[in-house]
Amino acid sequence: MRMIKLALLRFTALAGAVTLFATTPVVAQAIEGEADNAQIYAGVAASVNDEPITIADVANRARLILLSLGVQPNEQTIIQAQQRALDGLIDETLQVQEAQQWEIEISDLEIEEELERLAAGNGMTLAQFQTDLVAQGINPVTLRQQMKADIAWQRLVGGRYGSRVRISDLQIDDRLSRLEKSMDQVQLRVSEIYLPAYTPEQMAQMEQGAWDLRRQIQEGAPFGLVARQFSAAPTASNGGDLGWMSPSQLKEELAEAIKGLTPPAISEPVITEDGVYLVSLMEQREPVKAELAGFSLAQFETSGPDAEARLDEVEAAFSSCEAVDDAADAVDGVVAVKLGALPIDQTSIVYADLFTNTEEGTLTDTLTFDGDRKVRVVVCRQIMSGAQLPSREEMESRLREQQISLLADRYLRDLKREATILRR
Known part of the structure; x- marks a missing residue:
């Protein structure tokens, strides 16, 4: 069997149903003997809020799954593909119904463009790709339906949750720090x-x-x-x-x-x-031997005869590097500055020793500059080299995708719980 690479759903909880490996003999008959079972093949496998999913729909999607896996199907893999197909079609029906509730429309042009990209990924034109599907006994409509649901769901989830997901500096620092500490394994x-x-x-x-x-x-x-x-x-x-x-x-x-x-x-x-x-x-x-490469820093600065007392107040109000501005705003005359990353080769020996011996997320002792300017530095994080860590931007993107994926899964579970789903 020729394997075709398929662009599958990004957000769907792909195997949420607990009946994944339950037998479905009616659908099995439809796939294996459709010519002799035309009446069964035209029947209904399930309904989602009164919208039918036909056995023909399930059979076409099951073939598509088997084709994407590229394995020679046997009785067990056919049963698995049938149930996965039905679960996927139920999810897609719910997704499209919800997108319609939010008046999200997907044009034929958008679907065509996605199909063309998919065909190109398989080294074919769209016409060749569709011909290949038909030759494998698959109605191309099933792939169009999947693409439509995928695009609609991504747009819906992005619209509902994209602007709500906020990844804080503290979350990024925490994840990077944990990764650094695991690098000695x-x-x-x-x-x-x-x-x-x-x-x-x-x-x-x-x-x-x-x-x-x-x-x-x-x-x-x-x-x-x-x-x-x-x-x-x-x-x-x-x-x-x-x-x-x-x-x-x-x-x-x-x-x-x-x-x-x-x-x-x-x-x-x-x-x-x-x-x-x-x-x-x-x-x-x-394990990768990690070496100290620099520091992620912030600082509180003030001046005057009561500078030390004000810095004590700021330190008491300080909670995290993410909230340095809040701590400074709580005390008159104190300014917070986020210094960002300072490479160790650009740090004097005195300060490098000071920052190295300061626990992450805490403040140094007071430093005095230009007579009466008083500063306490926050060592947000010690930056290690040789650990092949993702950049802050990559980590932020990774955490954001994880959160959106979890929100989307919860959204779909809620839709399932509230829907009327009848499996025949």
């Missing part, structure tokens, strides 16, 4: 597939499903594509990629599961309290 590049389970029966279903997915991956299905189709983790839209991590940053059960594996390797299914995981260990590297 072995670094692992890992990806995940998460199948949620909330009852013993569901756990058994998810464990069996995880074994089936593992077998498909070992037979050649790309881990990232399987994660996009089946994982319920926020990382699903990124192929399950967690990036470089130390073992201490992973869940204990996941770290234990890949302990001793030689990359590239995939764990056996990992049972946790909230579901089942598969973990892919892609690369491993030795």
